Amino acid sequence: MQIIDRIKNLFKRGGYALSGQTLKTINDHPKINIDPKELARIDLNLKQYEGDYPQVEYINSHGHLKKRDYMTLNMRKLSAEVLAGLVFNEQCEIYVSDVKDEEKKENSYKSAHDFIEHVFEHNKFKKNLADYLEPTFALGGLNVRPYVDSKSGEIEFSWALANAFFPLRSNSNGISEGVIKSVTTKVERNKTIYYTLLEFHEWEDDLYVITNELYKSDNKGEVGKRVPLDELYENLQERTEIKNLSRPLFNYVKPSGFNNICPLSPLGLGIADNATSTLKKINDTYDQFWWEVKMGQRTVFVSDSMLNTLPDEAGNPPKQVFDPDVNVYKSAHMGDGKEPVKDVTSDIRTEQYISAINQSLRTLEMELKLSVGTFSFDGRSMKTATEIVSENDLTYRTRNDHVYEVEQFIKGLVVSVLELAKAYGLFSGEIPTFEHIGVDFDDGVFQDRSALLKFYGQAKTYGFIPTVEVIQRVFKVPKDTAEQWLQEIQAEQLGMDPSQLDNKASNNLFGDEE
Known part of the structure; x- marks a missing residue:
């Protein structure tokens, strides 16, 4: 074979x-x-x-x-x-x-x-x-x-x-x-x-x-x-x-x-x-900003006579006046020598660049159908997933x-x-x-259990979801367990005298007094 x-x-x-x-x-x-x-x-x-x-x-x-x-x-x-x-x-x-x-x-x-x-x-x-x-x-x-x-x-x-x-x-x-x-x-x-x-x-x-x-x-x-x-x-x-x-x-x-x-x-x-045009605008602006930062390091022109070195009286070789690792000073002929040092450093247009990038990011948010504030270039934090859901904003849709x-x-x-x-x-x-x-997909838009409880609590308040369903989704328990929990909660509330119920309601509204 x-x-x-x-x-x-x-x-x-x-x-x-x-x-x-x-x-x-x-x-x-x-x-x-x-x-x-x-x-x-x-x-x-x-x-x-x-x-x-x-x-x-x-x-x-x-x-x-x-x-x-x-x-x-x-x-x-x-x-x-x-x-x-x-x-x-x-x-x-x-x-x-x-x-x-x-x-x-x-x-x-x-x-x-x-x-x-x-x-x-x-x-x-x-x-x-x-x-x-x-x-x-x-x-x-x-x-x-x-x-x-x-x-x-x-x-x-x-x-x-x-x-x-x-x-x-x-x-x-x-x-x-x-x-x-x-x-x-x-x-x-x-x-x-x-x-x-x-x-x-x-x-x-x-x-x-x-x-x-x-x-x-x-x-x-x-x-x-x-x-x-x-x-x-x-x-x-x-x-x-x-x-x-x-x-x-x-x-x-x-x-x-x-x-x-x-x-x-x-x-x-x-x-x-x-x-794509907005992405290019953002990249071009950021590239120019980065290059301006790189080129904007301090530059000082000094008279070439200040950088000239001569042998000492004993005839020893000349020594450097400035630290050899320093690149701030540049030698130039300063004319009559009345101004031997001149700082020519230009200011970096940081605010202008940040403003331009943020404006382009606003345009990008519109084109991607995302809510305003989703992106920023000035260190502001983006919206959390919980905020997006609770506000029912454009990003959520x-x-x-x-x-x-x-x-x-x-x-x-x-x-x-x-x-x-x-x-x-x-x-x-x-x-x-x-x-x-x-x-x-419900859990995919929440960050933690407390945020989940807050969201479903609001839905329960307006009558959009049963209490048993809230317990199931928040605590990840079967329906039988959720029903049992609800019965125990109701039994606890029914077992209280009217004054205790009034106190409980007050505490829920105003918090416990210290």
């Missing part, structure tokens, strides 16, 4: 060589047709998110061309970080249940809930999603695909940012077919080789088909020439077919909002993609728009995991629909 396999591999390698399929860019593939402007936009977003900017060229006082680093405020990253922290954190609750209104009956989706809980915990899903949401908001998208590890038998997650996922087919309900790209480097003879794996997810009628293609290049900027999979992957199949799937295995989430830059594209926009997108993404991932597990015999229960999957 080994000889036959070797012969097959030789024919396979020869087939690849004769085909001559070489890709310079991802768009050279016959199946892929992405607007080049979209690819350029995502690539630019990634560079700015990384803080990768070209150097600044300038002419110095001697007329020579010089270069220096461009100093920036990475607002693309900071704005994405702020919004990601408000949308999701590890306190989010994900559950599968057919129990409505928390009625006391058996949950028929308990096996599905337990399985999903294990898979998410095994993959540290909540922590990873909390981390990956930041580049998602910065770049415009995130793709997560579950797969079965043949060695461990566990379901694992593969994460791909916006620059590694390309849609093939889409409709109003989302992207149904796509390509996931992953790049692996390998050193051969002191030379770096780049392997690019393209993983195609497509439908053939009701059959879900995954095909893999491997490309090799010694140029980082090119996809390269197609080579056999076993050159890098031992057990990876070229084609895998999966039956009985209702949706794609991959799950794509993008920031809320329409792609107005490329209306026909199903890809999402980064939250700052419509504010913007957050809710993104929460919906993330919620649908999580529900889709739950269904994909269970369908994949059932196809491979790892799960035998019933597959839930979206309406049976719950995602509780």
Whole structure:
């Protein structure tokens, strides 16, 4: 069998060589047709998110061309970080249940809930999603695909940012077919080789088909020439077919909002993609401010005669008058010598620069649909998450728009995991629909338990939420425990005489007297 396999591999390698399929860019593939402007936009977003900017060229006082680093405020990253922290954190609750209104009956989706809980915990899903949401908001998208590890038998997650996922087919309900790209480097003879794996997810009628293609290049900027999979992957199949799937295995989430830059594209926009001119203005102003600070060090011109040194009477070599480490004094011919020392240090326009940057930050807040005061360059603290929720301000409403997108993404991932597990015999229960999957984001916008109690206390005061529900959410206890606590509280209050109730009411209003 080994000889036959070797012969097959030789024919396979020869087939690849004769085909001559070489890709310079991802768009050279016959199946892929992405607007080049979209690819350029995502690539630019990634560079700015990384803080990768070209150097600044300038002419110095001697007329020579010089270069220096461009100093920036990475607002693309900071704005994405702020919004990601408000949308999701590890306190989010994900559950599968057919129990409505928390009625006391058996949950028929308990096996599905337990399985999903294990898979998410095994993959540290909540922590990873909390981390990956930041580049998602910065770049415009995130793709997560579950797969079965043949060695461990566990379901694992593969994460791909916006620059590694390309849609093939889409409709109003989302992207149904796509390509996931992953790049692996390998050193051969002191030379770096780049392997690019393209993983195609497509439908053939009701059959879900995954095909893999491997490309090799010694140029980082090119996809390269197609080579056999076993050159890098031992057990990876070229084609895998999966039956009985209702949706794609991959799950794509993008920031809320329409792609107005490329209306026909199903890809999402980064939250700052419509504010690129404002981002440039902020960076340019900050760069100029930093350079003025650097160039604004104290400079004092002194007469060249003051810096001249002569041998002493014994003929010993001259000694330096000024500390050699001091660069404040510059020698100059001062004319008649009436003013041997002249301070030419210019004032740094700190207030003007801070004011200009803050004005641009106000514009950025408007473009990102965030409340005034979210960002500042003068040391003022930003609003807390609790303030954002309690004020029901613009940031909170913007957050809710993104929460919906993330919620649908999580529900889709739950269904994909269970369908994949059932196809491979790892799960035998019933597959839930979206309406049976719950995602509780409430804790994601609160900083501590006291803030949570204050928020729900206000909601209870206005009759928006039952007391039992408040106890459950604040103290993380089951409904039975919350009901028992409420009964004990009511019993304590009923056991008091009228004078004690009056005193309790007074204390609640005015506090205890010392």
